[in-house]
Amino acid sequence: MPMQRKRGACGYYLLVCILDCCWKLVCGQLSYSISEEASPGTSVGNLAKDLNINVQDLEARMFQLVSGSKRQYFDTNLKTGSLYVSERIDREELCAKATKCTVNVEAVMNSPLKLYRLEIIILDVNDNAPFFPEKLQTINIAESISPGGKFGIIGASDLDVGKNGVSTYKLSPNDYFAIDIHKGRDSVSAELVLQKALDREKQPIIRLTLTAVDGGNPPKSGTSQIIINVLDNNDNAPVFSNSLYKASITENLSVGHTVIVLTAVDADNGINAEVEYSLRGKGQDLILDLFQIDSLTGAIMVKGNIDYEENPAFEIHAQASDKGQPPMSAHCKVLVEVVDLNDNAPEITVTSLLNTVKEDAPVGTAVALVSVLDKDGGRNGAVTAVIVNESPFKLETNYKNYYSLVVNGPLDRENVSEYNVTIMASDEGTPSLSSSNTFNVQVSDVNDNPPRFPEPVINVYVRENSPVGAVIKTVSAVDADVGNNCQVSYSFLQSEKTASSSLVNINSETGDIISLQTFNYEELKTFQFKVQATDSGVPPLSSNVTVNVLILDENDNNPTILAPYSELGSVNSETIPYSAEAGYFVAKIRAVDADSGYNALLSYHLTEPKGNNLFRIGTSTGEIRTKRRMSDNDLKSHPLVVLVSDNGEPSLSATVSIDVVVVESTADIQTQFRNVPLKEDSFSDLNLYLLIAIVSVSVVFLLSLISLIAVRCHRTDGGFSRYSAPMITTHPDGSWSYSKATQQYDVCFSSDTLKSDVVVFPAPFPPVDAELISINGGDTFTRTQTLPSKDKVRIRFALQVLDMWGKK
Template identity: 65%
Template sequence: YNVRPLSFPYQCLCVALLCLFDWSAAQISYSVSEEVDKGTFVGNLAKDLNLNVQELESRGLRIVSGHSKRYFDGNLKTGVLFVNERIDREELCPNTCSLPLEAIVNSPLNLYRFEVNVVDINDNSPSFRSPKTYLNVSESAFPGERFPLDSAYDADIGANSVKSYKLSPNQHFSLDVQSGGEQSVSAELVLQKALDREKQPVIQLTLTAVDGGNPPRSGTSLIIINVEDVNDNIPIFSKPLYKARIPENKPPGSSVIMVQAKDSDEGLNGEIVYSFINQNTDNSIDAFAIHSVTGEITVKGVVDHETNNAFEIRVQAKDKGHKPRASHCKVLVEITDVNDNPPEISVTSLVNVVKEDASLGTMVGLITIIDNDAGKNGAVQVKILDSVPFTIKSSYNNHYSLVVDGPLDRESSSQYNVTIAATDEGTPPLSSTSVITVHVSDVNDNAPRFSEPVINVYVKENSPVGDVMYKMSANDPDSDENNKMTYSLLDKRLFVLSSVNINSDTGDIVSLQSFNYEDIKTFQFKVQATDSGVPPLSSNVTVNVFILDENDNSPGILAPYSEHGSVNTENIPYSAEAGYFVAKIRAVDSDSGYNALLSYHISEPKGTNLFRIGTSTGELRTKRRMSDNDQKTHPLVVLVSDNGEPSLSATVSIDVVVVESTGEIQTQYRNVPGKEESFSDLNLYLLIAIASVSVIFFLSLISLIAVKCHRIDDSFRRYSAPMITTHPDGSWSYSKSTQQYDVCFTNRQSFKLSVNGGVCVSVCE
């Protein structure tokens, strides 16, 4: 397959680098000859990259190169790198050809870099630029004169390039081949014997170029040597110096001047050819052309007064004699100016930042405007196109100053794009614009601002000490230090200072104690935000903290009352029908809302299905009639759970004893009907307590309304009152829930009273 691996020293060097640096993508190099067949083996990529062959397909091995053609690919089953497209080294790279490639695998993603050197083969023959080469050699030439020949070109490189030249046998010329080390091989004809035009006017030789390939390839060129007659007169110009003047940007083909020379010889020896002499210091040959027969000089390229306002051209007049003879003259071409250059605006000095309180006339930058044209074409008028608080003033010559011409406000505009226009006085006038960006720096002219004058914060009761209750955030339109704010508490009350603290840098309000909703429901304080400007500016905000109820109180059993660890006993007759009232469980929860909503359940032992309890009423009743198989004593455990998250519960134990006669049942329990129609002593006490609390509440409410009407301030208060729940069967339960009363005040000294989102009563003066 003509694959050439790295030599042993280079292999050792690669191994050493891998050991020293543990690179996962060490440089691997392969070699393959150009023009090899598709599928040709290049190298074992999996082995060289230390990849598991069994994982190549699952990891999606891909070969990536920077070429449009995919010359190489990898076999996912064997890990072999092979040729995927026909490779033509001469098409890819003119010299040494090394293709950088990348192998990419996934899971995990890795990238390995390597290169493939495309080895040249001798697939191109040497060729000459022209199949024929013409040389004019005077018959008066002396033996030993040399005539350089065009070199042959071979697209191959190295040993496959041109290595030697051969000349067909003849009696007049020999071939001198020079191979100068790193230089290409060249050849010269050497005259060995004097020429005689009358005997042989034309000599044809065959020059053969041979490359160093194996087998070698060759190419030929026919050398035609015309033996010229002796020419003993030179052309003479009409004058040694010609002068011309043209405007710049004259179109190509325009005439500049015509030179003229005469030759006293006849025939070809008297026919003159005009040409330029390249002096290597002038670009006149690129700008002008000369007619070889008439001697007319015309514009060929771009003539620019600003680049070169004058050209000095050397013209040669050469006859066509057997041994051409030539003479020279000088042509001076002056380029006149036209208005073809717009003014160039450059900022030579610019103040990066201007304070927003900068005074009028403060210099912002220095501007230089240059027009390369001359006279009026280079005279410039400058102005500012935008409506900005700046103006431009002339300093001297083509230098200008950009100064402040109006008030600046960084908060309205932190930067200005000043468009400067410069127009020359040419015909037609030309202009250019430049945009200068001026940044405005901040001064402390804005106090911090809170989004709202009052902030409501809601905190769950029993929250851990140190919790962040709220993150204060004030906005300051200023920047940098003027925008850096510190926060502090303005309220110095002991309760506030012992309840909350604020982080002066972040604005985090942190609790210093765990709040209990049953003790305190709301409190208020003020926070001040102060910036770091000089002088500092500040603003305040009122913070209302509302404590949210948590389910932190378990239900309390009110009836039947029992000492801790004791069991209540209830008697029922054996003849009790289904639905017979056994007892009523009464419980209360100190929480509010759903946290105080209670439900009742029986935790009965297995096999007991004689009793049921009302989930919301707590009434314990029989489910069916007694049977002889039922036990005489039924121990029951009633579970009372609230509706909080998580739910809390309490239990009460009741032993239900089945007796034969109703006379054995205690009177206080047997007189309880299916529906309770009268209140017990406990109910009476509860009603008195509820009535007292209600009176106190309404008195407090009336006092609060009076105070608020005097202050004419928008606020609200919330109060809690016991709640009694009446059930459909006439029974009732007590819980310490919260009624929410919202009192709203307006500037017209009116208020609204809303109870738990229900009826809202408006009172106005």
């Protein structure tokens, strides 16, 4: 089938294309032509070549054709770039009698967006023969009609247009009639002309064949039979005032409205002059459905719905007949033009280009194509479209009544996951008509939100001795994204994996933190690590949280008795004089507890035989003193059992046994460097000697201590000596709690060393191997296991001297 292709450039579309450059769109227009009835698959043209597009880009950039109609007459081969017919095209079905028949198609490419308009002209082929609505026509003609009289006949129709439509008529050879052909701009009509007088007696019926021929190549034709009945007498036929009438009406006129009044007169008299009007009953079924004529007045009136969009004009054939015998008639033509009213609202068609729009889509991304059509003509069919609701989209004009719906602002799926964009189109008629169409735009997720923990630091409290494998904490992070972008996995921060891997582990899916060992408060009080939450997006995003694990102390250590009563296998004994008064100091029990807090708060009790009320012990100090003076009834030896209990739940305890022996005089007392002074009634000579000895020893000790401090301060370049000692914690009841850890302290003494207390300054962070020591009352600390070996004797000696000095 022959085809023709042509490239067109309409000035209007060129102007639109120039404007569209501001919107980062590329537009163009191509015109092609294809004959109707072309077989599916017939090539129309090569779009890739004509649009100067690389064939490989067609598929990669999602090239597609978008048609404004429901049927897709054309498609594109993305492999070759060829535009081809995809289904049968019937021009008569598509455009009816329109002179020019076109199919407008939008060609769309993405990344970046480019729009092209294709105008495909459908060429008519002579595929329809002329046809008469009536295969048999009957005309009554009086024999008295003079030659030259004309008679209307029913013409033929042809669905084709232009030269393929009805071109001429032919009449079969006969002796009486010829055919008179009238050619207008868009139509061809014919009339019978009487050439020779009729004679009913010779030939009462004349049979003719009328042939309509179109202008196609080769031409096609159709025929109709005409029967002429020759009637007798009635000499004059009615005559219309005009052979052609013209009228103008608006569409949607009410039924019964008068369009025009026809007038015909008959020169005869009487009944032969009475005229009746009618519409030709053959070949104009549509006219008979929409119009009617008053047989007496000749008024043509509206009978049905007049719609400009369906029929902008009508050609009505009417006749006037007299009542003579035989009756005679005349014919006329009435051309009725329909004036358009604004009775059609615009129609909006939205064609989606993207199933979903990514939330990071840049401004200008095309989402859909919008076409607005109005069936009315003129200003009634001129339309504008706008978006009436708040949304991050806008309409950009591509061509007349064609728009692109593009992104006009930032999108955030976490705030709004979809938009219902309402497009309203209004025409310029009076009054203006409008319509709306709501288009749903789905926003798809991108990985733009990292997982977030509810707080930057998490404190976890774990009791010591908790079982291995227990879940000590579950961390959870929330990601505002969806799908894979919100699937969170947990892990230790890479830089801290080695430090924490031996203590705890983490479940990557649930965030459960699991202990890998039993924790001992006395060895490890706290540790820290960081957990990282990472989503499954591309690229993945992550965030961190700091986890502080604090070990809570359990009462799992018994009190420990300190020297001199802690030596295994030794017999602890003390002596007191018979003359001892009430409150006489017997001994002091010292104990420590490795636990902390209340678990290390110790209390002392005597478990003595029933009825023995000679001794008492300080509950918090551990000092054993006499309750009263001795009597002759008292035993000379008193075995005492001291119970040391902590304050934990459940309470743990330790015991120590001491034999207290009563002697007759103080000279018999075996001095054992107790740390609390003896109580005597008067200042004796013996006391004076002891005082002198103590002062001498104190001076020597003071000088030694000053030298030691000077040496230590010189070594550390500071004002304090560094000693390893326990951490001290005071309690409201007067007792002190000490950590058993070997820690560094700065120690100094006042100028009056004999009356000064030891001041201990703990280091900022205790080591993990800390112990707890409890020193009660006013006693001086004598625990020297953690001191340097050469300092032990000095410190112990100093403490014993101070203890003796305090007794005095």
